[in-house]
Amino acid sequence: MAAISLSSPVSVLYGIGPSAADHLAKLEINTVYDLITFLPWRYNDWTTVGRVSTCEGGNEASLYLTVLTTPSVNIRSRAKPLSFMAGDDTGRIKLMFFNSPYLANKFAVGDRCFVHGELTYFAGTPQMVNPYIEKADKVSSSELVRPVYHLTAGITSRQLSRWIKTALDLCGNELKCCIPDEVMKRENFVPMHEAYRRVHFPETLDDASAARRQIAFEELILLGVGMKLYNRGTSVKEVAEQVVPESGSELAKDVAVRWKKIVEGLGFTLTGDQRKAIIDIQKDMMTTVPMNRLVQGDVGSGKTAVAILAMAMTALMGKQSVMLAPTSVLARQHYDNACRILNGSGINVVLLLGKTKASVKKEIKEKLKDGEASVIIGTHALLTDDIDFADLALVIADEQHRFGVKQREKLLIKKDLESGVNSVHNLVMTATPIPRTLAMVLYGDMKTSVIREKPAGRQAITTWFAASKESTDTRDALISMLESGQQAYIVCARIDENEDELSDDSIIGNEGSDEKEITSVIQMKQKLDESGISARFPSAVLYGSMNEQTKLDTMEKFLSGEIKILISTTVIEVGVDNPRANIMIIMDADRFGLSTLHQLRGRIGRGKEKSYCILVSESKSELALTRMRLMCESQDGFELAQKDLEIRGPGDFFGTRQHGIPTLRAANLYTDLPIASEACDAVNALLEKGGSEAETLERNIEEMFELRFGSKMGVL
Numbered sequence: 001m002a003a004i005s006l007s008s009p010v011s012v013l014y015g016i017g018p019s020a021a022d023h024l025a026k027l028e029i030n031t032v033y034d035l036i037t038f039l040p041w042r043y044n045d046w047t048t049v050g051r052v053s054t055c056e057g058g059n060e061a062s063l064y065l066t067v068l069t070t071p072s073v074n075i076r077s078r079a080k081p082l083s084f085m086a087g088d089d090t091g092r093i094k095l096m097f098f099n100s101p102y103l104a105n106k107f108a109v110g111d112r113c114f115v116h117g118e119l120t121y122f123a124g125t126p127q128m129v130n131p132y133i134e135k136a137d138k139v140s141s142s143e144l145v146r147p148v149y150h151l152t153a154g155i156t157s158r159q160l161s162r163w164i165k166t167a168l169d170l171c172g173n174e175l176k177c178c179i180p181d182e183v184m185k186r187e188n189f190v191p192m193h194e195a196y197r198r199v200h201f202p203e204t205l206d207d208a209s210a211a212r213r214q215i216a217f218e219e220l221i222l223l224g225v226g227m228k229l230y231n232r233g234t235s236v237k238e239v240a241e242q243v244v245p246e247s248g249s250e251l252a253k254d255v256a257v258r259w260k261k262i263v264e265g266l267g268f269t270l271t272g273d274q275r276k277a278i279i280d281i282q283k284d285m286m287t288t289v290p291m292n293r294l295v296q297g298d299v300g301s302g303k304t305a306v307a308i309l310a311m312a313m314t315a316l317m318g319k320q321s322v323m324l325a326p327t328s329v330l331a332r333q334h335y336d337n338a339c340r341i342l343n344g345s346g347i348n349v350v351l352l353l354g355k356t357k358a359s360v361k362k363e364i365k366e367k368l369k370d371g372e373a374s375v376i377i378g379t380h381a382l383l384t385d386d387i388d389f390a391d392l393a394l395v396i397a398d399e400q401h402r403f404g405v406k407q408r409e410k411l412l413i414k415k416d417l418e419s420g421v422n423s424v425h426n427l428v429m430t431a432t433p434i435p436r437t438l439a440m441v442l443y444g445d446m447k448t449s450v451i452r453e454k455p456a457g458r459q460a461i462t463t464w465f466a467a468s469k470e471s472t473d474t475r476d477a478l479i480s481m482l483e484s485g486q487q488a489y490i491v492c493a494r495i496d497e498n499e500d501e502l503s504d505d506s507i508i509g510n511e512g513s514d515e516k517e518i519t520s521v522i523q524m525k526q527k528l529d530e531s532g533i534s535a536r537f538p539s540a541v542l543y544g545s546m547n548e549q550t551k552l553d554t555m556e557k558f559l560s561g562e563i564k565i566l567i568s569t570t571v572i573e574v575g576v577d578n579p580r581a582n583i584m585i586i587m588d589a590d591r592f593g594l595s596t597l598h599q600l601r602g603r604i605g606r607g608k609e610k611s612y613c614i615l616v617s618e619s620k621s622e623l624a625l626t627r628m629r630l631m632c633e634s635q636d637g638f639e640l641a642q643k644d645l646e647i648r649g650p651g652d653f654f655g656t657r658q659h660g661i662p663t664l665r666a667a668n669l670y671t672d673l674p675i676a677s678e679a680c681d682a683v684n685a686l687l688e689k690g691g692s693e694a695e696t697l698e699r700n701i702e703e704m705f706e707l708r709f710g711s712k713m714g715v716l
C-alpha cells in the first residue's frame, strides 16, 4: 500500500468508504489535509458537573452517578427501551435508552458512570432519555469539551472525530510550521500538529481557542505570504524600458508642456489627495518593478481623473494603457471623460465594448496593434477578445471589487504571454473601504493610495427616511428639485413584477417588505406617466438586461439633460456621474445592503448643489430600520463599513465572494486583521533577510499553501 500523506484522498483512511468520501466531498474535504483542517464551529462544554438535586427539568446536565438497579429491557413496550436507576448522594434519576441493549452487559449495580443529557420529568420521576453515558473511569477530560462540526447528512460528529484522529495520528507530523520561530516563542504556540489536536480534541475551551488562534495565524500567513510566493513565478521583475524619459531631455520638455495642458484642461483643481495619488503612480511607474497599486477613495472622491491622468502620462511616454470598467455604461462615461480631457493633446482614445460591431472592432484592434491608439477603455470584451498591443504598459481596473480576482489575474497573465515578461503596471480603483491590512491579504503586496479628501465645494447630502410610499413629502421634494432645474434618480429593487435585478451582494433576504409589494422600475414609470409628472419632466427607465444601445442612448440623454428622471435598478450603482442629478429616491430601501445604499447615494452630491437622498421603506424589520438610520447619520464609507460589521457581523459589507478569495477555516478576515498584518509583516521581513530559517519557512509556506489553496487557485 502506498504511504498515506496529507495530500492523499480521504478514502485511504480506515473507515472511509466511497459513500463517506462523497459526503465529505460535499464539505470540501477531499484530502487528508482537508480533513485535519476542517475545524469545529463550536463546542459543547460538559465540564461543569452538577448534582441530581440541583438539576432543573428541561436543562442539560453532566452528572457522575452510581448505578442503583440492574439495567433491564422492557419487553412489553414495542421500542424495548433499556432502563435503570442511578443516583448520587443528593437524589436519584431514571436513565432510559432506546436501541442500546448492549448497555445491559456494560453496567451493573454499584458501577460509577458519567452521563450527559437533558433532564425531564415523567410521572413525577426525573429522567434522562438517551443521554451520553460512559464508565466514570473511562471519561477523560478531553471528552468533556466536545467539538461540534458543520455536517451534511450521512456523517456524524463522532465519525468525523474518529477519522480526524486517525488522520492526525498518521500524518500530523507532516504539518509544517509556517510561523517564524520568534513569533512561536512569543505567542507560546505549540507544534502545528499539536494545535490541530487541541482544536479537535481540547481539554478545555481555553486550549481550543488558543489553538484556533494559532491556526488562524497560520492561515493568514498562508494566504498573505503564500499568494505572493505563488504568484512569483508569473511576475518578472525587470521592466524592459523605463517609462519616463530622463529629465532635461528634449522629449521630457515636450512631455512636460503637453502634461501641463492636460491637467489645466480638467476643468477643476485636483485635490491634495488626487495629486498625491498621481505622484505615487508616477513614482511607481518610474521604477523598474511593475507597479501594483490600489487607489481607494469613497464614492465621488474623483478617482476617474486620477485614472485618466495616469493613462495620459503613459501615453505621453509613447506607451499604451487599458482601463477596464465593469459595465458598458461606465466604460462609455470614462471614454467620454477621457476624450474631453485629452482633446487636443494628440492622444488617441478608443472604446471597446462587447457590442461593438465586428468591423469597428477590427479597426480598433489594428490601431492597438500598430500603436496608433494609446488609451483604451472598455469592458470585459477586452479580456475575451484576442488583442495584440503594440506596447501595453498600464492596466487599470475600475471598481475592482466588481471584477473578482480571477479576471484581474487573467488580464495580467495575458500580458505575460504576449511579451514574455510581466512588465505591465497594474492599477486598481475601488470605492470599497478595504482596510489596508485586508487589502494586503487580498492583493498581496499591493500598495495603496487613499483619497480621503472630497473635491472642494461639496455639500453634505441630506438623507431622510420615508416610512410610506405614499408620502407627499417625497413627491414634493422631487417636484421642487425638478422645478429648480435639477435631475433625479429613482432606484427600484426590481425591473417588473417578475424580474429581480439585484446584484448578488445587494440582495437582502426576505426580512424586508413582501415580494409582491416591491415597486418595480416599470410600475414606477407608469406611475410617473399617469400622474402627469413625466409630461413635465421627461422620464426614462434603465436596467442591466436592456438592449446595450438603448442603455447608452438613455444614459446620454440623461447626461445631456434631455431626460430629467432616470428610473433604474442598481445598474447605476457603479460609477455613473451626472453632477446635475441631485435628488435620489430609493424605493424599498430595506432591500439593499448598506454598501449598496452608500454606493447608490454616491451618485448624487457630485456638484456644488445641495442634494437629497430619500430612503423609502415600509419595512418593520429592526435591522432594516437600523440600516436606514445609519445611512441618515453618516456619509463616510469607512464609517458605514465599520457599522455594518457591527450590526451584521463580518463579511457582508465587502461580500467576500466578490473578491474571489477562498473561504477561510480558522481566520476571520475582519476580526483577525490585526493578526494578519502582523503575521505577514513578520514573515515578509524574515524572508527578505534570508538565512536558513527563512529558507525553511519559505519551503514550508509553499508546501502548505499548495495543500490549503493549491487546488482552489483555479477559482481565484
Ligand code: ADP
Binding pocket: 268, 269, 270, 271, 274, 297, 298, 299, 300, 301, 302, 303, 304, 305, 431, 455, 456, 575, 577, 579, 602, 606
Ligand atoms: P469616483 O471616485 O466615485 O469615481 P468620479 O471620478 O466619478 O468619482 O468624480 C466625481 C465627480 O467629481 C465628477 O463629476 C468629477 O468630475 C468631479 N471631480 C473630480 N475631481 C474633482 C476636483 N478635484 N474638483 C472638483 N470636482 C472634481
Ligand code: MG
Binding pocket: 303, 304, 398, 575
Ligand atoms: Mg468611479
